[in-house]
Amino acid sequence: MLDETAKGVFTIAATPFLPDGALDFESLDRLVDTYAEKGADGLTILGMMGEAGKLSADESLAVIKRVIGRSPVPIVVGVSAPGLAAMSALAGEAMQAGAKGVMVAPPMGLRTDAQITGYFHNVAEALGDIPFVLQDFPLATGVQISPSVILQIVADCPTCVMLKHEDWPGLEKISTLRKASDAGARRISILCGNGGMYLLEELLRGADGAMTGFGYPEMMRQVIDACHAGELDHARDIFDAYMPMIRYEAQPGMGLAIRKHTLAQRGMIAHPTLRKPGAGLSAAAIAEVDALAARQKRRLNDLGL
Template sequence: MNRHMRPGVWGVLATPFAGSTLDVDDNGVAQLVEHAEQAGVAGLTVLGVFGEAARLSWAERRLVLETVLETTDLPLVVGCTSLATAPVIDEARMAVELVGERLAGVMVQANSADAATLDTHLVAVHQASGADIVVQDYPVVSGVNVSSAVLGDLVARSPHVTAVKAEAPPTPVAVAELTARCDVPVFGGLGGINLLDELACGAAGAMTGFSYPEGLVATVEAWDAAAPERARAELLPYLPLITFEQQAGVALAVRKECLRRRGLIAESGVRPPARLLPDSLRPLLAGHLDATEASTRVPTRVTAGVA
């Protein structure tokens, strides 16, 4: 088993929907994949929290995965949405079946603060599916608060764990604790909002879904612990938009509207119970996108013909 998942930026894919029935838009999925690959990501994370995987049917999940596989040769991490072992095993088996050798790991949420319980869960998923595991520590979604010390020690003795996604704030502290205790790559998330500090604390990169993956890739590629100024200069023009996208409660709707305005997806609908984008934020978002384009020279619109 390869315990060294590629460092860099792993782009977390949104799942675009179409029409009043919010059907999966496979053309939009393909456009997002193509753009992320052109931006230079190391790999893709599919069916994660940002991909609204918990609101997709089994057939829709297969459609998304099959579309991604047809569009790119990049390695994939496939998200598992449940906290219970049996359904996670089913999700992991589907990922192994469809993705095969390109599967870098299945992303499994830490489902218990108790080391023995979490260890039993991760071992069961690995043994039943054969998949390597990326442990996602995301208490805002899971409701589980496991200490970084406990998680780091567990990962260090778990050869089936290939990486950790650290999203328990303060994330730089979590990254520092984890990298001190285990030797697998640790990735930040949360839209890249703490990326510079996570890199300074030993992160291997980011695994997240910012609407300008170009900025995150440039930042990680520029990172040098002895001279962080260049990476800082790469990220600073994007930080206002990163912060705007990370607004609690509406982050998903904001980011999908950013992707729509960039021409990467045709519609920005989100599935209930996710909140819609408030009208009061629309002019602010337009201003952020204009400012981002002006300060980075990365065009807001990257394709033509999308309303």
């Protein structure tokens, strides 16, 4: 089961589609294999990057079973839903299929600390003994969760074992949470998103790793390993080589299309299709991504990677 000691790289997996929008299971198999080869310690599926909201219930379960049956690393399943009944049902099916935990984001509309705390109390009750990840992504959800609220949820809900940290800016939040755990609060795992944009600083502030879907998942593995080895300058050099692509990927509304283009160019999936509604990249954007990829490759060759 997923627990508070989780660390390293939990890659957020894309969901591959054929050009007509149907699920592409062959690409899904290849993607799972490649994520593991690139150093993933775990995979998170059916998150926002996985276009979970565009899948039917049957499709979601099919993806869950296919990934769990293929993956050599633990799987966390996104189960966020407008209602607790749907969330609980998907979570139960995921765990029965072999998932190690689930991830839950707060629904839009929560505004007060009491509303947020009350919501996650209800989540913990609905999920029972299933361990869950609290996804803190205000850029997407519009829900601002303060460190004190996170600490209250962690204190009240023993099955909350991880924070998916995607606040922006959020480095001070990590520091505040780690100072609290150093002072005696329950320490949970913190894995960070935002496409890896702040990964190095997040690690130095006390994060345990990354949970994001950058199109070059090996970047997280390389940076984390160098950082843990005490080779901070080398970690910075690696990060700097990828930074232009990370920056470009970070464009709101375009990130997933850019990532899927990259995954397709690398042969990890067959098609860069986003399921509708969702647009692809213009010819100009594709040229920009490809130019960044070529320059990135040269810089990595200089580093011997």
